[in-house]
Amino acid sequence: xxxxxxxxxxxxxxxxxxxxxxxxxxxxxxxxxxxxxxxxxxxxxxxxxxxxxxxxxxxxxxxxxxxxxxxxxxxxxxxxxxxxxxxxxxxxxxxxxxxxxxxxxxxxxxxxxxxxxxxxxxxxxxxxxxxxxxxxxxxxxxxxxxxxxxxxxxxxxxxxxxxxxxxxxxxxxxxxxxxxxxxxxxxxxxxxxxxxxxxxxxxxxxxxxxxxxxxxxxxxxxxxxxxxxxxxxxxxxxxxxxxxxxxxxxxxxxxxxxxxxxxxxxxxxxxxxxxxxxxxxxxxxxxxxxxxxxxxxxxxxxxxxxxxxxxxxxxxxxxxxxxxxxxxxxxxxxxxxxxxxxxxxxxxxxxxxxxxxxxxxxxxxxxxxxxxxxxxxxxxxxxxxxxxxxxxxxxxxxxxxxxxxxxxxxxxxxxxxxxxxxxxxxxxxxxxxxxxxxxxxxxxxxxxxxx
Amino acid sequence: xxxxxxxxxxxxxxxxxxxxxxxxxxxxxxxxxxxxxxxxxxxxxxxxxxxxxxxxxxxxxxxxxxxxxxxxxxxxxxxxxxxxxxxxxxxxxxxxxxxxxxxxxx
Numbered sequence: 001x002x003x004x005x006x007x008x009x010x011x012x013x014x015x016x017x018x019x020x021x022x023x024x025x026x027x028x029x030x031x032x033x034x035x036x037x038x039x040x041x042x043x044x045x046x047x048x049x050x051x052x053x054x055x056x057x058x059x060x061x062x063x064x065x066x067x068x069x070x071x072x073x074x075x076x077x078x079x080x081x082x083x084x085x086x087x088x089x090x091x092x093x094x095x096x097x098x099x100x101x102x103x104x105x106x107x108x109x110x111x112x113x114x115x116x117x118x119x120x121x122x123x124x125x126x127x128x129x130x131x132x133x134x135x136x137x138x139x140x141x142x143x144x145x146x147x148x149x150x151x152x153x154x155x156x157x158x159x160x161x162x163x164x165x166x167x168x169x170x171x172x173x174x175x176x177x178x179x180x181x182x183x184x185x186x187x188x189x190x191x192x193x194x195x196x197x198x199x200x201x202x203x204x205x206x207x208x209x210x211x212x213x214x215x216x217x218x219x220x221x222x223x224x225x226x227x228x229x230x231x232x233x234x235x236x237x238x239x240x241x242x243x244x245x246x247x248x249x250x251x252x253x254x255x256x257x258x259x260x261x262x263x264x265x266x267x268x269x270x271x272x273x274x275x276x277x278x279x280x281x282x283x284x285x286x287x288x289x290x291x292x293x294x295x296x297x298x299x300x301x302x303x304x305x306x307x308x309x310x311x312x313x314x315x316x317x318x319x320x321x322x323x324x325x326x327x328x329x330x331x332x333x334x335x336x337x338x339x340x341x342x343x344x345x346x347x348x349x350x351x352x353x354x355x356x357x358x359x360x361x362x363x364x365x366x367x368x369x370x371x372x373x374x375x376x377x378x379x380x381x382x383x384x385x386x387x388x389x390x391x392x393x394x395x396x397x398x399x400x401x402x403x404x405x406x407x408x409x410x411x412x413x414x415x416x417x418x419x420x421x422x423x424x425x426x427x428x429x430x431x432x433x434x435x436x437x438x439x440x441x442x443x444x445x446x447x448x449x450x451x
Numbered sequence: 452x453x454x455x456x457x458x459x460x461x462x463x464x465x466x467x468x469x470x471x472x473x474x475x476x477x478x479x480x481x482x483x484x485x486x487x488x489x490x491x492x493x494x495x496x497x498x499x500x501x502x503x504x505x506x507x508x509x510x511x512x513x514x515x516x517x518x519x520x521x522x523x524x525x526x527x528x529x530x531x532x533x534x535x536x537x538x539x540x541x542x543x544x545x546x547x548x549x550x551x552x553x554x555x556x557x
Contacts (some may be wrong), residue, residue: 173489175479180471184482191484204486224489255459255522262526282524286514289524318527340478344470346505346513451506 001028003098004309005090007080007245008105009033010042011295012276014067015302016103016309021071023310030073030099032080032092037129038064043295045132046153049139050160056133083249085269101271103305104246104259105298108277111237113148117210122218122232126153135232142231143167146221148207150177152325154236155194159328161234162198169228170194171202171221181323183338183372186388193328202228239292241278254280256291263315265305273309275301284318284405285336285383286345293319322401324394333393335401336384339450342374348451349374349383352410352438356430358390360422369393371434373400373410377449380410380438387430396431410435459521469497470505 004027006017013031021029031038039062047053064074075092082091083104089096110125112118124135139145143166147158150172158170170177176187177194191201202225210233211220220229241258243251252268254260258280265273276298280289297319307314324333342349352373359366367390374384382404387393403413414436418429441447472488479485505513517523 175475175488176482176485179475179488184475184479184485187479187482188484204489206489253456254524255456255463257460260525263528266526280524282527286517287523287527288517315528318524340471340474343474343478344467346470346508346510348510451510 001026002100003028003030004101004103005097005099006031006103006105007083007090008107008276008278009035009038009076010105010107010276011298012107012278012302012305013103013105014039015299016105016273016275016306017072017302018067018070019303019306020103020309023306023312025071027310028073029071030075030097031067032075032078032090034077034079035128035130036077038062038067038074038076040129041295042127042129045126045129046156046160049132049136049157050163052160052163056129056136059129080245083245085249085272088271101309102273103302103309104251104267104272104274104278105276105302106242106245106278107298108239108292109242110235111240113207113210113235113237115207115209117212117218120210120212120218121216122212122230123210124232124234126157126234126236138232139164139166144169144228144230145232145234146171146228146230147234147236148172148221149236150174150201150203151180151236151238152178154234155190155327156325157234157236158199159194159197159326162194165198168199169202169221169230170199171205171207171223171225171228173204173206175204177201177203178327178332179340181334181338181341182332183340183386185372186332186370186386189330189388190327190332193330195328197328199328239277241280241291243278246274246278254289256280256289258289258291260289263317264308264313265301265316266308273305275305281316282318283336284320285347287318288345290319290321293321294323317405320401320405322394322397324397330388331390331393332386332388333397334384334386335397336404337374338372338384338386339374342384343450346451347383348377348449350377350380350438350442350447350449351375352413352434354430354432354434354437356428356433357426358392359424360420360426363422366426367391369396369430371396371430373413373431373434373438375410375438377447380442382408382410382413392425400431410438414439462520463522465497466501466505469494469502473498473502 006013017031040060044059080090080092146169147154158168162168205223205225209222210218213219246259252260259274261279267274280291304316320336322335354371357366369390372386419425420427475488
């Protein structure tokens with residue numbers, strides 16, 4: 001029986017394994033994971049800490065037994081220590097196991113702060129649900145938390161822990177939270193919302209060291225803005241692709257340090273695929289490889305690998321990265337790039353800005369939604385955007401990412417059709433308003449090109 | 452990793468960081484609720500020389516340079532459709548069979 005081995009039990013690994021087995025039940029599909037659980041949503045962890053989701057058990061989508069019933073060979077809490085591409089074996093528990101095809105889905109680990117004291121007890125990384133369950137119990141007896149890193153997970157954790165009543169200091173070197181994805185014109189409502197929850201922001205601030213007690217537990221964080229006492233530290237820096245196995249096996253890595261794959265998720269070695277946070281994927285606008293995508297991307301890549309491993313021919317497209325989240329109580333999102341990233345890379349753009357409302361103006365609960373679109377100066381083709389405020393941010397960002405991928409322009413968006421239904425949509429769609437504003441500015445020769 | 456891969460990765464990390472820091476300062480300057488980013492020591496070359504130089508190069512030339520240096524992805528299809536271009540099946544996909552003609556009454 002032909003054997004497929006999947007290393008990793010996250011979104012990409014579970015998708016690759018289950019879909020491979022479903023498409024070709026004759027294959028023996030084995031999943032190796034170092035963890036005791038599978039098929040849970042780590043993205044939900046901050047919201048359990050914040051008591052917005054009642055319990056961790058709600059985050060589990062399925063069980064190991066269910067996967068076994070579906071015919072998968074599940075090897076839980078089993079670390080793969082080596083891949084031998086010549087012999088077509090992996091090593092686990094000092095024993096080789098043969099494979100015909102291999103899918104590498106080893107995911108990521110969190111960047112560790114590169115300062116003294118980073119190895120102290122009490123530094124928590126949001127990933128393993130069992131560790132988060134333990135941390136959650138400890139939080140009941142804690143009063144002060146320092147969150148290092150104001151990226152998405154840091155912001156979600158800070159907002160959640162403050163909502164739970166803890167004193168939270170959020171420390172980041174950047175000039176506003178989420179500065180790697182968010183533009184500064186959105187900083188104020190986001191900061192206001194986090195501060196309303198009780199988060200104390202320390203921006204433009206470097207973490208210099210972690211100070212421990214005699215038992216080796218962190219008790220304070222020394223920063224360029226002072227010393228903050230704490231009972232624990234939550235770290236939310238960058239996701240780092242877990243390429244240890246891939247690199248040792250000689251697979252080609254890319255400019256981000258992640259595994260390099262083609263659009264069929266094939267690695268540089270025949271018969272070896274990779275998917276999820278361990279790989280880099282090109283951005284649809286400029287084909288520059290990027291990492292740090294979402295669980296939805298990981299699942300979709302796992303599916304592509306599975307289709308191709310079973311004899312199909314499915315390509316994964318370069319990504320236009322729709323993203324969205326709730327920072328404090330304020331909804332923000334975007335796709336592809338905002339002004340911040342466009343200027344950093346040097347992509348010229350014109351802006352289309354507009355403010356609309358989420359429901360009919362007379363319907364209770366209507367809120368303002370702010371739309372900022374970036375377009376190519378000559379063609380007005382959509383290249384990025386940021387949306388914030390109110391309901392529908394996620395749907396608009398999903399739609400715009402798809403529209404950009406298909407080459408939509410501001411002309412298309414200015415005259416798009418839209419739903420007008422008082423409880424869910426106003427007469428004028430906010431995206432239309434932004435695009436029409438840009439066309440009006442263009443008619444008056446007031447559409448400035450930024451670089 | 453090979454030394455060439457290391458060099459490419461290092462170049463990308465350092466250049467992105469310098470460009471990002473410069474933009475953060477400029478974009479955030481007049482916006483409420485923002486501060487100056489923390490600046491690490493020893494980035495004078497990147498800040499004073501690389502950033503101004505990079506910005507003087509047109510985007511099309513930058514793209515060509517990135518491709519020539521191997522900084523862009525290989526083995527991927529470019530974005531599927533240009534503005535105004537009609538939809539077409541992905542390259543290599545089997546074209547769908549024409550719909551069966553309904554029998555005509557004669």
